[in-house]
Amino acid sequence: MKTILIVDDEIHICTLLTTILTKEGYKVDHSVSGSIALKMLKENSYDVIFCDYRLKDKEIDGSILSLRIREMSPATSIIVMTGYPDVRVAIQLIKQGIHDYVVKPLNAAQAILLVxxxxxHQAVLAKEQLPPVNPLTVNPVSTYVSRRGQLSQFVYGMGNTSKELHTQIKLIAPTDYSVIILGETGTGKESVAHLIHSQSKRKDKPLVAIDCGSLSPELASSELFGHEKGAFTGAIQSKVGAFQEAHGGTLFLDEIGNLSYEVQTALLRTIQERVIRPVGSTKEIHVDIRIIVASNEDLQRAVLQGRFRDDLYYRLNEFTINVPPLRERKEDLPLFVTTFKQVVEDELGRECGPLSDDILAAFSNYSWPGNIRELKNVMRRICLLSSDKDPITSEHLPEELHPAPRELAVPVIAGEANLKNVTRQAEYQKILDVLQQVRFNKSQAARLMNIDRKTLYNKLHTLNILL
Structure with missing residues (x-):
């Protein structure tokens, strides 16, 4: 039986959480004092500890208590509770090794999901009942059809970081748990969603992928839930939404943090009740789906900043997978390069020459801010520019991968004095600077520049900035 300890100086919170979790089959103890909790930890082992951040103990608060617990029982998952959320405190505590930072009061569903x-997560770390993943025994490329209707690939890495990712996918895939996939732009979050679906009991049913970043608040409800004919201006016929399309299968919501607060509210009800009501309809429709969402920003921070509903976050966050950036998977770079070269050769219908040592050195020294997606595009470029079977050299590399990168600038067509060109150059450089600052997170870049995501995409296209 799994054991839980509740530490809070408000006895009614201890009683409430004890009642909720005991009904779920857990053995639950509680304490209103941090110092007493530490004595209890010496005598008993606990799998999970809920700890209030602002304890009334004079010498010990939630931060100190969590550090002591980590020292005494490193395997215990610590969930810090607070009625006064603070982003800086959350970041500090997570760096100290706590499992989660949550805002009180907690309802029953949130408490159960947190446990x-x-x-x-503990099972993943312990790799309980899981055979080791050996990428050499499987095809290194998993192919799937992306939401844009294109054939895409996921490459299985061989490094420790990649193996941990594979283990998490293998563990969570057979369940019906909702999953949040976090990672920088271009790391392959959609590929991970497809891998989870392909290894689940729903694999023979559809996986429907929606890019929430491209949905306006007006269109989001229609795209997700569908609409009836005449429901609004321009609704000339009925439309089936993504939830109905994914019935029996998996719904993947990419960049979910871009949904408006109103749409988040409707989404929460649908996930809780598993029913939808198309726009303009009075009829509720039952849907049987698994939810997988992705974001290139920290949704927990978005919750603390009031940009994302906390109840929706806890409903979705039954399990989180962090997809590592390419710069943390350098040991997999040779495998990625070899695999993508083969893929590009198939696309071009011809064999390309070998990669020179200076190409491989440039790849190894580069930080890859665009991650796997950027590497794929670079491989397409250098193979396209190379002659058949001649060695591919550094002259084929894009400018940013050269050992001594030159200043990026928009060519001035009509001279330095042309005001339009000066403005264009300044805008080009500013957008590049901001994108590099946020590691090419377009949503975050748009917010920093006080423009919407669509405007940013238009400017990237106009200025010929390819990401």
């Missing part, structure tokens, strides 16, 4: 997530 389930903590225990599942």
């Amino acid at each position: 389930q997530k903590a225990l599942l």
